[in-house]
Amino acid sequence: MKIKNICCIGAGYVGGPTMAVIAQKCPEINVTVVDINEKRIAAWNDKDVENIPIYEPGLSKIVAEARGRNLFFSTDIDSAIDKADMIFISVNTPTKTYGIGKGMAADLKYIELCARQIARVSKSDKIVVEKSTLPVRTAEALKNILDNTGNGVNYQILSNPEFLAEGTAVDDLLSPDRVLIGGDIDTKKGKEAVQALVDVYTHWVPNERILTTNVWSSELSKLTANAFLAQRVSSINAMSELCEKTGADVNEVARAVGMDSRIGPKFLKSSVGFGGSCFQKDILNLVYIAKSFGLYEVADYWEQVIIMNDHQKRRFAANIVKTLFNTVSGKKIAFLGWAFKKDTNDTRESASIYVADYLLNEQAEIVIYDPKVKEEQIYADLDYLNSRTEEENRKRVSVVKDPYEAGKEAHAIAVLTEWDEFRTLDWKKLYEDMLKPAFLFDGRRLLDRKTKEDIGFDFYAIGS
Numbered sequence: 258m259k260i261k262n263i264c265c266i267g268a269g270y271v272g273g274p275t276m277a278v279i280a281q282k283c284p285e286i287n288v289t290v291v292d293i294n295e296k297r298i299a300a301w302n303d304k305d306v307e308n309i310p311i312y313e314p315g316l317s318k319i320v321a322e323a324r325g326r327n328l329f330f331s332t333d334i335d336s337a338i339d340k341a342d343m344i345f346i347s348v349n350t351p352t353k354t355y356g357i358g359k360g361m362a363a364d365l366k367y368i369e370l371c372a373r374q375i376a377r378v379s380k381s382d383k384i385v386v387e388k389s390t391l392p393v394r395t396a397e398a399l400k401n402i403l404d405n406t407g408n409g410v411n412y413q414i415l416s417n418p419e420f421l422a423e424g425t426a427v428d429d430l431l432s433p434d435r436v437l438i439g440g441d442i443d444t445k446k447g448k449e450a451v452q453a454l455v456d457v458y459t460h461w462v463p464n465e466r467i468l469t470t471n472v473w474s475s476e477l478s479k480l481t482a483n484a485f486l487a488q489r490v491s492s493i494n495a496m497s498e499l500c501e502k503t504g505a506d507v508n509e510v511a512r513a514v515g516m517d518s519r520i521g522p523k524f525l526k527s528s529v530g531f532g533g534s535c536f537q538k539d540i541l542n543l544v545y546i547a548k549s550f551g552l553y554e555v556a557d558y559w560e561q562v563i564i565m566n567d568h569q570k571r572r573f574a575a576n577i578v579k580t581l582f583n584t585v586s587g588k589k590i591a592f593l594g595w596a597f598k599k600d601t602n603d604t605r606e607s608a609s610i611y612v613a614d615y616l617l618n619e620q621a622e623i624v625i626y627d628p629k630v631k632e633e634q635i636y637a638d639l640d641y642l643n644s645r646t647e648e649e650n651r652k653r654v655s656v657v658k659d660p661y662e663a664g665k666e667a668h669a670i671a672v673l674t675e676w677d678e679f680r681t682l683d684w685k686k687l688y689e690d691m692l693k694p695a696f697l698f699d700g701r702r703l704l705d706r707k708t709k710e711d712i713g714f715d716f717y718a719i720g721s
């Protein structure tokens with residue numbers, strides 16, 4: 258079966274870049290990305306391709322090539338569903354904030370709405386692809402909704418989780434470690450559906466990197482991959498605290514350990530704690546699923562990854578207070594970085610939000626500089642926590658466009674994101690403009706200790 262029309266519901270960090278690459282690589286397939294968010298769709302359609310709503314290196318060029326040719330962005334969801342032979346669901350699946358499973362389970366209301374809309378609109382057979390990260394066995398619920406509409410349409414459900422990381426999305430999509438496709442491989446129609454999606458990817462992904470499994474393995478593999486990745490960060494962060502007590506250096510330990518080919522060198526960078534929209538959400542979801550099957554030891558095991566991460570954020574903040582003679586009340590602390598990692602403007606679950614909140618509770622004054630994050634986003638992140646009034650957040654936190662302004666007359670500087678530009682700042686100038694003793698806290702192991710101490714800083718770095 259040859260796919261001619263693809264529809265993707267959800268034009269976010271995953272739907273947008275993924276479909277742009279599919280459209281670029283498969284010029285004979287029409288790809289329409291739809292969303293209920295009109296502003297977002299308008300931004301994807303902006304005449305100036307640099308204004309597309311997601312910043313990812315290399316993305317605007319791909320969009321420029323395919324948009325209007327075989328890549329379209331639209332709010333007409335019904336018509337795109339109607340035309341499509343394959344529909345990707347790429348909507349958000351946040352942690353539930355209400356009801357049963359509050360704070361743990363994935364909120365599947367957006368997924369269900371998509372399924373109901375597909376069921377209502379479809380007149381011809383469809384392959385429905387789960388692109389969002391979902392709890393294992395969600396495909397069963399989707400199939401139930403789709404098959405019970407009684408309009409004679411045949412649906413095949415596939416799971417095709419996405420493994421891209423923000424900041425490197427385009428490279429990750431163009432040359433993925435693997436593409437995972439789960440389907441009903443025991444039936445003829447199921448096999449055909451899997452093959453149809455395999456044929457889309459083989460336009461640019463080598464066959465040996467395309468892995469097919471049953472649906473449940475595919476759904477669970479995505480949660481597992483994120484849990485393992487986050488676990489590595491929590492593992493090295495746990496060691497960072499021990500390093501600080503013993504005179505070992507976490508970078509040296511990571512290097513020594515990572516050279517063991519069974520362990521490998523990646524994802525062993527100690528930090529102030531992992532952030533991003535997915536690690537915490539997906540592990541909480543895994544913990545919830547394990548508990549719902551009565552697997553309490555499994556749940557506790559994975560929950561520890563989150564507990565360690567929360568501890569790392571808290572202890573970084575607590576160390577600032579302790580080092581500044583046990584009080585930061587009324588003291589100015591400069592933050593370099595607010596994004597959850599470099600090369601993205603995404604701040605979801607960024608460690609900086611929680612470090613700031615802790616210090617604000619201790620009555621600090623915070624001045625923030627980040628090269629890509631907008632002021633309104635920073636205030637929105639703090640307001641969302643509900644720790645104090647919006648007025649108070651604006652009174653005690655300021656956002657500046659220049660790192661030197663942030664450092665002026667500060668008691669301390671804290672590096673929260675590993676932006677490359679922070680390495681090459683004029684640290685001598687920063688030092689001179691600060692109050693003395695001038696404290697510098699490196700939450701990313703970005704800066705060289707010796708040169709900073711030679712300048713005169715009281716220097717603290719995670720894990721050394």
Ligand SMILES: NC(=O)C1=CN([C@@H]2O[C@H](COP(=O)(O)OP(=O)(O)OC[C@H]3O[C@@H](n4cnc5c(N)ncnc54)[C@H](O)[C@@H]3O)[C@@H](O)[C@H]2O)C=CC1
Pocket residue numbers: 266267268269270271272291292293294297334347348349350367370371388389390391419420421422423534535
């Ligand atoms: N952000 C990332 O780097 C990655 C995310 N994922 C997963 O992909 C999924 C999507 O994540 P993001 O793209 O980051 O989310 P996002 O929040 O950036 O985008 C989701 C979009 O879906 C739209 N939407 C929600 N309900 C809709 C409906 N009923 N009809 C039409 N549009 C609807 C929203 O308006 C929003 O624009 C999540 O399950 C996430 O866990 C997976 C891999 C990487």
Ligand SMILES: O=C(O)[C@H]1O[C@H](OP(=O)(O)OP(=O)(O)OC[C@H]2O[C@@H](n3ccc(=O)[nH]c3=O)[C@H](O)[C@@H]2O)[C@H](O)[C@@H](O)[C@@H]1O
Pocket residue numbers: 390419420421422423424483486490523524525526527528529530531532533534535536597598
């Ligand atoms: O499902 C998802 O959303 C995605 O989640 C992560 O991607 P992402 O969160 O975009 O970025 P990462 O590079 O994984 O970084 C996550 C956090 O961990 C931190 N980190 C990462 C690596 C490391 O060694 N140390 C460390 O502290 C980063 O600074 C960042 O805060 C995974 O890497 C992707 O494979 C996955 O598709």
